Every structure is written in structure tokens, then in C-alpha cells.
Amino acid sequence: MITRRGMLHALGAGCFTTLGLPGCASLRPPSGAKVVVVGGGYAGATAAKYVRIFSEHAIDVILIEPNPQFVSPALSSRVIVGDLRLSDITCSYQDLQRRHGVTRVQDRVTQIDTERHTVTLAHGHSIRYDRLVLAPGIDLMLDAVEGLAEGQAEGRVLPAWSAGSQSLALHRQLLQMRNGGVFVITIPEAPYRCPPAPYERASLVASFLQRYKPASKVLVLDANEDVTALGSLFKQVWAERFANILEYRNHYNAVAVDPHSLTVRFEFQDDVQADVLNLMPPVRAGALAVQAGLANINARWCEVDFLNFSSTRARHVHVLGDSIQGAPMMPKSGHLANGQAKVAAAAIVADLLDQPIDPQPMLTNTCFSFVNAREAMHAAMVYEYSGAAKSFRPVSGAGGASPRPSALEGSYAMAWAHNIWADMLS
Amino acid sequence: MLCVALIGAAAAHADGTAGLLVRSLAASCAACHGTEGHAVRGSTIPPLAGLSRAEFRRQMQALREGTRTAPRLMGQIALGFNDAQIEALALYFEQQRLTP
Numbered sequence: 001m002i003t004r005r006g007m008l009h010a011l012g013a014g015c016f017t018t019l020g021l022p023g024c025a026s027l028r029p030p031s032g033a034k035v036v037v038v039g040g041g042y043a044g045a046t047a048a049k050y051v052r053i054f055s056e057h058a059i060d061v062i063l064i065e066p067n068p069q070f071v072s073p074a075l076s077s078r079v080i081v082g083d084l085r086l087s088d089i090t091c092s093y094q095d096l097q098r099r100h101g102v103t104r105v106q107d108r109v110t111q112i113d114t115e116r117h118t119v120t121l122a123h124g125h126s127i128r129y130d131r132l133v134l135a136p137g138i139d140l141m142l143d144a145v146e147g148l149a150e151g152q153a154e155g156r157v158l159p160a161w162s163a164g165s166q167s168l169a170l171h172r173q174l175l176q177m178r179n180g181g182v183f184v185i186t187i188p189e190a191p192y193r194c195p196p197a198p199y200e201r202a203s204l205v206a207s208f209l210q211r212y213k214p215a216s217k218v219l220v221l222d223a224n225e226d227v228t229a230l231g232s233l234f235k236q237v238w239a240e241r242f243a244n245i246l247e248y249r250n251h252y253n254a255v256a257v258d259p260h261s262l263t264v265r266f267e268f269q270d271d272v273q274a275d276v277l278n279l280m281p282p283v284r285a286g287a288l289a290v291q292a293g294l295a296n297i298n299a300r301w302c303e304v305d306f307l308n309f310s311s312t313r314a315r316h317v318h319v320l321g322d323s324i325q326g327a328p329m330m331p332k333s334g335h336l337a338n339g340q341a342k343v344a345a346a347a348i349v350a351d352l353l354d355q356p357i358d359p360q361p362m363l364t365n366t367c368f369s370f371v372n373a374r375e376a377m378h379a380a381m382v383y384e385y386s387g388a389a390k391s392f393r394p395v396s397g398a399g400g401a402s403p404r405p406s407a408l409e410g411s412y413a414m415a416w417a418h419n420i421w422a423d424m425l426s
Numbered sequence: 427m428l429c430v431a432l433i434g435a436a437a438a439h440a441d442g443t444a445g446l447l448v449r450s451l452a453a454s455c456a457a458c459h460g461t462e463g464h465a466v467r468g469s470t471i472p473p474l475a476g477l478s479r480a481e482f483r484r485q486m487q488a489l490r491e492g493t494r495t496a497p498r499l500m501g502q503i504a505l506g507f508n509d510a511q512i513e514a515l516a517l518y519f520e521q522q523r524l525t526p
Contacts, residue, residue, distance in 0.1 A: 050453065053461075054446060338457050346450035358447050362454050362511070364503055380499050382506020398506030402498065412499065415471040420457045422466050 028058035033352040036119055036129035037220045038109050038288065039091060040065030041073075042334035043321030044135035044282075045424040051133075052100045054349040062127060064119065065097060067106040070425060072335045073194065074368075075417055076163035077201040081172045081208040089163060089417075097425045112292040114314035128301055131348050134294070134302075134311075135320040136286025137162070138193050145281045151259030157277050161193065169207070171274045174205065175222035179213040181275030186254045186264060187222040188282040191301075193322045195229035196379070198222075198280060200369035206242040209289045217245055221252035221264070221272065229331070230369060230379055230401060237371050237405060241317035250340065254279060285323035294319060301325035306391050308347030308357065309380035318344045327392040330383065331365070338420055339363040361385045363392055368413035369405075376413040427474040451511060463522045476524030493518045 037048045037253070040063055047065040070091045096102040105127075111120040112134070114161040118126045140159055142149040151157030158173070160166040177183065180262045185206050187198045202220045209216040227234050238246050249269075256265040262274045283291065284300040294302045294311045302319040306327055311317045321337035330336060341363040350357040363383040370376045382398035383392040402409055444494070455474060459465050463475030474482070489504035507515070 050460075054449060100500070299463060335457050342450060342453040342456075346446055346453075355446055356448050362451060364454050364457070364459055364500065364506065366458065366503075378499050380502045382503055384506070395506040398502060398504075400498070400502040408497075409499075411470045412497065415465075415469045416458055418466045419460050419469055419471060423456045423461050426461075 015252055023108065024420065026072070028056045028353070030060070031058040031353060032056070032057075032060075032176055033130045034060045034062065034128070035131045035348060035352075036127055037061060037063045037133040037135065038065075038112075038119060039133075039135035039137060039286070039321075040067065040070060041135060041137050041321060042424060043337035043341045044133060045070065045093070046338045047133045047135065047318075047320060047345050048102045049096055049100050049424065050342050050345035051348055052102060054346055055168075055353060057101055059349065059352055060103070061101075061152045062103045062105060062129075063093070064105045064107055064109055064121070064127075065093070066106060068106060069093065070421070071336070072352040072417065072421065073161070073163045073197075074281070075413075076167045077197065077204050078168045078370060078373075080160060080174065080201065081190045081204045081373075082171055082175075083204070083211045083370075086164070086168060087299065091421050091425050093425060099426070109288055112288060114292060114294075115315055117316060118406065130316070130352065132154070132314075132317045132322060133341075133344065133348075134289055134317055134323070135341070136288045136293070138332075139184040139287050139290075140286065141282045141284055143176070144188075145279065146256035146265075147259055148257055148279060148281055151257055151279070154259055156259040156262070157257055157279050159280050160278060161280055161283070170276070170278060174208065176300070177213065177216065177276050179376050180215040181213070182210065182217045182219055182273070183276045183278070184219045184221060184264065184272060184274035185260075185278045186252065186280055187224065187228075188280055188359060189223045189253070190228045191332060192283050193335070194333045196234075196367055199227055199229065199234045200371070201278070202246060202248075203237060203242070203371040204367070206238070206246040210242065210245050214245070216275075217247065218242075218272075219272065220246065220248045221254065221266070222248065222250050223253040224250060225379075226250055229367070233377055233401060233404070234369075234371075238334070241371070254281075266402040270360070283322075284318075289319060289323045292317075295323070297325045306385060307359075307361070308351070309344040310347075318348065320344055327383065329381070329394050330363075330392060331367070333365055335367065335416075336363060336421065338424060339365070359387065366416060368409065368416060370410065370413065371405045374407045374410050375405040378408040378412070448518050450513050452515055455515070463519045464524075473524060474519040475522035477516075478521050479516040479520045482519055483512060486512045486516075 072089040110123040156352040160170040253267040262277045285295045309318045365381045381393045465473040489501045
């Protein structure tokens with residue numbers, strides 16, 4: 001992080017030396033336009049900051065987020081196994097306000113009126129927008145697994161898919177599990193948030209158990225046909241390092257759970273009983289997007305125009321991140337949410353300030369997965385917008401994966417996290 | 427705090443409206459390399475702000491050709507950008523001041 005002293009020095013020097021250059025004269029007067037951002041995750045926080053940056057502060061931005069701080073879902077499995085503390089993945093929203101002039105409202109949006117261009121807050125009053133950025137993330141489809149809502153409410157069965165108190169609660173369950181116990185992870189059918197995340201978590205738990213409770217097992221029960229991301233790499237790691245501790249089974253679709261005995265019922269196979277049960281149900285676009293009628297694909301995901309991420313149902317609402325139906329080969333990742341937010345922010349600024357829109361925006365993606373306390377591996381991709389396809393597509397020849405996990409990539413993964421958090425929030 | 431935007435704007439407005447386009451393109455690097463190329467202190471991923479145009483071009487070319495073996499990840503990303511994009515990025519990052 002840049003120290004305050006260093007920052008002030010940089011600002012002083014920067015302003016003096018650039019004074020008189022075309023850029024310095026061009027800080028824009030307020031346009032009177034207002035962008036409201038709902039959701040302060042990888043997508044929403046980035047959009048809030050970048051509308052301010054790209055508009056040179058000419059556009060007012062209000063960020064509405066109920067949580068007092070950002071807690072990163074990425075790296076939260078490292079909290080579950082105790083490699084990181086929750087504070088290591090928690091960041092303040094203060095710089096958005098202080099450094100970028102974003103108005104932050106800590107509240108929950110209860111209703112969106114896309115006709116009148118207003119959002120209503122839980123505390124009552126309404127805020128009008130010229131453009132709305134909606135980034136509500138995912139919601140768990142608790143009803144898809146009978147007994148899960150009850151199990152979660154009782155703290156017995158934890159999805160721990162969003163980071164925070166459930167990450168810590170699952171960490172405690174892992175610590176308390178008997179040596180010889182079975183830690184069960186169930187994975188829903190794709191698409192879901194962060195394809196490699198459940199396999200990363202399984203690897204990390206296996207690594208933990210190998211060290212501290214070596215008679216135990218991790219049982220990975222996947223509704224999918226196969227590992228959905230970095231498949232050959234994960235399987236190689238599991239075979240080489242966790243052969244006696246991690247077992248993977250495909251086509252296991254969980255349909256019910258008994259929260260008291262921690263027994264899971266599946267669509268086809270026999271019941272499985274767990275000592276710790278990390279049950280991840282299917283997910284869909286955040287409830288706000290569904291309520292506003294924007295989840296127009298299978299009532300689960302929001303369809304957008306990929307040139308500017310505006311909803312195909314409401315032109316002045318831009319939906320970002322995990323709530324959208326992604327372009328082909330485009331997973332739901334924090335990195336992509338951050339990139340989509342900048343594409344949308346540039347398009348919104350171009351539109352509101354009457355500038356040409358980028359006809360061919362680019363996106364990159366990098367997903368890191370840890371396999372133990374030190375080593376990580378990655379998948380990377382570059383996407384370009386195709387006017388003909390009206391969608392993003394992977395740039396041919398680009399992208400790829402690690403040959404194997406390494407400590408060097410582990411250090412890159414942490415550097416990625418710190419840089420992307422700063423890019424969103426600082 | 428106004429000055430942050432001013433510094434960023436210097437490069438962006440060298441040629442009028444292209445400013446927003448190149449800033450938006452450069453923002454695709456920011457997730458890993460920091461906003462406007464300013465990586466956080468101590469990051470093992472290097473900052474791009476202040477790199478000379480020639481150096482940026484040379485490194486991207488080497489990454490695309492695979493002549494620089496590490497890091498593989500950036501080689502995979504570099505292959506996604508064409509010459510014109512690399513040139514625009516080289517100019518943009520050269521104009522960003524490296525924060526001391």
C-alpha cells in the first residue's frame with residue numbers, strides 16, 4: 001500500500017509537473033448525471049470507482065452496500081483451513097469515498113423501479129438514477145435441497161460460499177472434526193460462482209487433514225460430469241498428493257439433507273453421511289435482479305448486451321458479475337466481474353458525456369487455485385468483443401493454465417488479490 | 427484528491443476522445459498490475475506505470491514469442507493483444523507516473 005506521506009508527495013509532484021499539460025486542464029465540471037451502484041463486490045465497487053475515474057469526477061456515483069466492509073470470496077477457502085485470517089481478506093470501503101468521491105450508503109435495496117429509475121432503500125427513502133449498475137452477486141437456491149434452509153439456520157450445514165461468518169464457522173467445524181472423520185463437499189451443476197473454487201477448497205481441506213488429522217477423508221460429490229475447471233491439473237494433484245485422503249465422485253446431485261445426522265440424499269446414488277458437511281446448493285442471480293424482472297434466462301440469470309452490459313430488459317440498468325448469463329467460455333469470476341465493471345463504466349461514461357463508445361472492448365481473466373498453504377496454479381484467458389457475434393469470445397491462441405502448482409504462483413495469487421482489491425477499493 | 431484524476435487524465439487526453447478508449451483498454455491490466463499501472467507496494471506482480479514505451483513493447487513481444495520463459499501466465503495473456511493495442515498501452519503506461 002502507498003503510505004499517506006508517499007501519496008501526498010506523489011500528488012504534489014504530479015500536479016506541479018503535469019500542470020499546463022492538456023490533461024490537467026480537462027477535469028470536467030459536474031455533469032449532473034447520477035449513477036447508482038447496487039452491490040459492493042468485485043463488480044460493483046470497481047464500477048463505482050471507475051465511473052468516477054473515467055468521467056474525471058463529472059458523474060456522481062452512489063454505492064449502496066449493506067455490509068460495512070468488503071470480504072473477499074476469493075481466498076476465503078484459505079480462511080476455512082486456517083491459512084489466512086478473516087481480516088486478511090477484509091478491506092475497507094473508505095477510500096472509495098475519500099479518494100474518489102463516491103457517496104457510500106450502507107443499506108439494503110428493497111426494490112428497483114426500472115420505469116421510474118428509482119431504487120428504494122430498506123430505511124425507506126428512494127434514490128433516483130440516470131444509470132443503475134446492479135451487481136448483487138449470487139443467491140443460494142436453498143429450496144433445491146430439502147432440509148438445507150433449516151440446516152443452515154441451525155449452523156449445522158454450511159455452504160460457506162460467501163465469505164465471512166460462515167467461513168469461520170466451517171473452520172471451527174473442521175478443527176473440531178474427529179481424526180478419521182469424513183469432510184463432505186457437494187458441488188452443484190454449473191454454472192455457479194467461481195468454477196475451480198470447490199476443487200480448490202477440497203484440495204486445501206485434504207492438505208489440512210493430511211497434516212493434522214491423517215486418518216480422515218475428503219469426499220467430493222460433484223453434480224457435474226467431471227471437474228468443471230482445471231480438471232486434469234486437480235486430478236493430477238489429487239492422485240500424486242492426496243490419493244488416500246481425497247475421493248472424487250461425479251454425477252452426484254444432492255437433493256435433500258438431514259441436518260441432524262448430516263446425511264445427504266442424492267438423485268440416484270445411496271445416501272452419504274458426513275462428519276462435516278459443506279453443502280453447496282445451486283445458485284442464481286441475486287434476489288434483487290430476480291425481483292426486478294431482469295433474470296430473464298431460466299428465471300436464474302440476467303441477459304445483457306455485452307457491449308455495455310445493459311440489461312436486455314431495462315436499457316438503463318447495467319448488470320455485472322455473477323448475476324449475468326456469461327458469454328460462451330466466460331466463467332463467473334471476481335477477475336471478470338472487475339473487468340466487466342470497467343467495460344460498463346467506460347460505456348456509461350461515454351453515453352452520459354456524449355463520447356464514442358469502445359466498439360471492441362477487451363476482458364482478461366485469471367483464476368488462481370491454491371492446493372496447499374503455499375502452492376497455487378492458474379487458468380488465464382483473454383476475451384475480445386465481436387460485433388458480429390454481439391458477444392465476447394476468447395482470443396484464439398491466448399490463455400492457458402499452469403503446468404503444475406508452484407510456490408511462485410502462490411505468491412502471484414496473493415499479489416493478484418492485493419492488486420485487484422486496491423483496483424476496486426483504493 | 428482531485429489531483430489523482432488529473433495525473434491520470436494527462437495521458438488520456440493527449441488525443442481527445444481516444445482518451446477514454448485507451449484508458450478503458452489499459453484498465454484491463456489493472457486487476458493484476460494496479461489502477462493506472464500502480465501495483466501495490468511489495469507486489470510480486472510489477473507496476474507498469476512509468477515503463478518506457480520501448481521497454482513495454484520489448485517485454486510484451488518477448489512474452490508473446492515465449493522467448494521469456496517466466497512468467498508463463500503473462501505470456502498467455504500477452505498473446506491476446508495485437509500490435510496496435512500494445513502500442514497504445516505502451517504510450518499510456520509511459521505517461522503514467524511511477525508513485526515513489
